[in-house]
Amino acid sequence: MLGLPKAEREVLWQKTIEAVEKYLEHTGSLRVSPHLDPAGLRDELSRFDFKAPLPPCEAIDIVARNLSANQVHSPHPAYFGLFNPKPTSVGIAADALVAAFNPQLAAWSHSPFAAEVERHLVRTFGARFGFPLECADGTFCSGGAEANHTAVLTALADHFPKFESEGIVATDKRPVLYLSSESHHSFVKAARACGLGIRSVRTIAVDESLRMDLEALESQLKQDRAAGSAPFLLVGTAGTTGAGIVDPLPALAEFARREGLWFHVDAAWGGASVLVPELRPLLAGCELADSITFDAHKWLSVPMGAGMFLTRHPDILTRTFGTGNTYMPREAAGLDVVDPYSHSMQWSRRFTGLKVFLSLLVAGWPGYEEALRHQVTMGNLLRQRLSQEGWQAVNRTVLPVVCFVDSGREDEPYLQSILARVLATGKAWISGAKVGGRPVLRACITNYDTQPDHIEGLVRVLAEARDAVGQGVS
Numbered sequence: 270m271l272g273l274p275k276a277e278r279e280v281l282w283q284k285t286i287e288a289v290e291k292y293l294e295h296t297g298s299l300r301v302s303p304h305l306d307p308a309g310l311r312d313e314l315s316r317f318d319f320k321a322p323l324p325p326c327e328a329i330d331i332v333a334r335n336l337s338a339n340q341v342h343s344p345h346p347a348y349f350g351l352f353n354p355k356p357t358s359v360g361i362a363a364d365a366l367v368a369a370f371n372p373q374l375a376a377w378s379h380s381p382f383a384a385e386v387e388r389h390l391v392r393t394f395g396a397r398f399g400f401p402l403e404c405a406d407g408t409f410c411s412g413g414a415e416a417n418h419t420a421v422l423t424a425l426a427d428h429f430p431k432f433e434s435e436g437i438v439a440t441d442k443r444p445v446l447y448l449s450s451e452s453h454h455s456f457v458k459a460a461r462a463c464g465l466g467i468r469s470v471r472t473i474a475v476d477e478s479l480r481m482d483l484e485a486l487e488s489q490l491k492q493d494r495a496a497g498s499a500p501f502l503l504v505g506t507a508g509t510t511g512a513g514i515v516d517p518l519p520a521l522a523e524f525a526r527r528e529g530l531w532f533h534v535d536a537a538w539g540g541a542s543v544l545v546p547e548l549r550p551l552l553a554g555c556e557l558a559d560s561i562t563f564d565a566h567k568w569l570s571v572p573m574g575a576g577m578f579l580t581r582h583p584d585i586l587t588r589t590f591g592t593g594n595t596y597m598p599r600e601a602a603g604l605d606v607v608d609p610y611s612h613s614m615q616w617s618r619r620f621t622g623l624k625v626f627l628s629l630l631v632a633g634w635p636g637y638e639e640a641l642r643h644q645v646t647m648g649n650l651l652r653q654r655l656s657q658e659g660w661q662a663v664n665r666t667v668l669p670v671v672c673f674v675d676s677g678r679e680d681e682p683y684l685q686s687i688l689a690r691v692l693a694t695g696k697a698w699i700s701g702a703k704v705g706g707r708p709v710l711r712a713c714i715t716n717y718d719t720q721p722d723h724i725e726g727l728v729r730v731l732a733e734a735r736d737a738v739g740q741g742v743s
Contacts, residue, residue, distance in 0.1 A: 288330075296342055302341050348697075348698045349699045350715065351677050361622040367613040374610075377609065392405045399556025399557075400581045417535060420504070421463050448472065450473065468470070523552065525559075591611040658728055
């Protein structure tokens, strides 16, 4: 039953294609968010004790039905949530091809095409961000969290010569890293995982525009050095998760250079701005970074997950992750190649880059430029319509994420009540957040299929929720 005969495989593939096509054609008619029923789900799953096999097509039906009923449908054009887009069609095909061919990216010689595709992509994206092509390097990751973790590790390896062999115990001073209060919390997890602990993370206040405050940064660094700590990493964000804010990257790059810090830019979502001429100036300063995080599974709309760690230092990944062994294949010894396992936190992994490669082959840079520009246009329309209906945007960004409050009332319990009513309708999905410590409602354009009628639908649902909450309707 592990490998089916050809005739049964053909039926299985057709059934799978039908399930995918049904979902893609009818996503917009589904509830965006599900009814949450953990007891019901566990009761259904308890029926499957795996003591007897099921027919393959019946198994596909079970999974497709439950995925349709029990998930937030981020591919829905009325999903205005986190950075989870509708995937490209060829991205879906790419994941199927990878599953079938099952290339193993550990030793270069085991899958030369896959390894070279990913090398080509990281160099190409590095160059788009402004790194010199001759030194641009990087690796694909599971996502931005792994890429940010990689940044912390490479910065430690660069700053502390004995870190690779001795670890944190070789540092006679506490290493500290700097990021803004609006930065992604994956850096906190990375600090724990690296053995630094969260006390090594310095959270710098933001200014009224929610950008890292340079005076606060300089003051904190002086305090740390006076206390005997060892600053080693500065993180700038290009498109914060909450509000889409871009830190003052050129000034941060200069500060890092002057103070001898590794400068990392977390551009997991906003980094796609480099593909649109009128947005490219937002990311000025990225080219000065030592490393960059970029997630193709966010604004480039490929299936989860396709993170990238990009760097201008072609030796740092091997210095950080290279390890000797006697069991890995050596067929490529002497060739001008790098084994992926010695270049990444991961060892054996899947061919992550194919969905990016195929999506770019089919859409090209012009196709992505058009899709991104459309989403920015929808973001501007959403701001305009919210303002016309008495809502107030509280973040200033040209990126398509809108943080807003009711012009007449903005306390957190009130906003949470509105959020709950919007989600309960199943007609749209937005989120709650705090930006600069202020509670807000948050709506982000993440779907290349979102159109003006979906914007109008969200505005209408928000108005209905506000009226119901204001009247005390349960």
